[in-house]
Amino acid sequence: MLTVHHLNNSRSQRVLWLLEELGAPYEIRSYQRDAKTMLAPPELRAIHPLGKSPVVTEDGLTLAETGAIVEWIVDRYGQGRLAPPPGSAERVRWSYWLHYAEGSAMPPLLLKLVFGRLPAGAPSLLRPVVNMIAARAQASFIDPNLKTHFDYWESELGKSEWFAGPRFSAADVMMSFPVEAAADRGGALNGRSRLAAFLEKIHARPAYQRALERGGPYAYA
Known part of the structure; x- marks a missing residue:
């Protein structure tokens, strides 16, 4: 199943929203920012070397960068939804x-x-x-x-x-x-x-x- 590595108050909220719009199945692994530095915790580096969020994982795939994630999700789960027709x-x-x-x-x-x-x-x-x-x-x-x-x-x-x-x-x-x-x-x-x-x-x-x-x-x- 698709897993969203979700950091509080971050860009990853958009990924959750997109998946809810599409009704796609997913699970969340949550992370909390450091209260003083507001940076992501080091545990995220175990998922992706940059230690940033969002990151999604599914069947051996690890993908970072929100734009790339959104495009991939729309292609994989959209079935023509939330994107205009190609070539338009x-x-x-x-x-x-x-x-x-x-x-x-x-x-x-x-x-x-x-x-x-x-x-x-x-x-x-x-x-x-x-x-x-x-x-x-x-x-x-x-x-x-x-x-x-x-x-x-x-x-x-x-x-x-x-x-x-x-x-x-x-x-x-x-x-x-x-x-x-x-x-x-x-x-x-x-x-x-x-x-x-x-x-x-x-x-x-x-x-x-x-x-x-x-x-x-x-x-x-």
């Missing part, structure tokens, strides 16, 4: 958003998280300097970059109800984590009604709720 214009857009979610959307959000935490981790004597550097980096580079992405998402959701077209798809599952993280730490919903509506719609989906029940508390829900 929607399929190209679907593939774009599937890869954009981690390739372009998440790096500036990660920078926002890291630079936001830098001052607290610095020695007390250096904290004012680190705080100044972190604030300057956010104001001059990170925040403008994030605004560009957030405005782009808002604009694209004005072209169709969902990211890849008129129908909900795995592309929306992939984009859920960047949008949720952006709403939590980047103020993405301020003045962006389409993004707010997107979150409301995905959070109301029965499969999303079932994934929460199985996966446990999730800070971004």
Whole structure:
């Protein structure tokens, strides 16, 4: 059976949600972040050398990277669901958003998280300097970059109800984590009604709720 190696408050919540949308059988092996560092526990390295989540295993296969996992699950269990037909214009857009979610959307959000935490981790004597550097980096580079992405998402959701077209798809599952993280730490919903509506719609989906029940508390829900 497919096993999802699930880390709390992580990208792996999307994998549980996708499987619930497809009604595919799976089991969960849960891991908890270190309370101080917020990093994944070393036990995950026994599953995959990078020690990250999500990772899925099935019949000798070990697969990491959320986008690759989502594509594999849709191919294996989708039976044509949650993906536009191959060769269609929607399929190209679907593939774009599937890869954009981690390739372009998440790096500036990660920078926002890291630079936001830098001052607290610095020695007390250096904290004012680190705080100044972190604030300057956010104001001059990170925040403008994030605004560009957030405005782009808002604009694209004005072209169709969902990211890849008129129908909900795995592309929306992939984009859920960047949008949720952006709403939590980047103020993405301020003045962006389409993004707010997107979150409301995905959070109301029965499969999303079932994934929460199985996966446990999730800070971004």
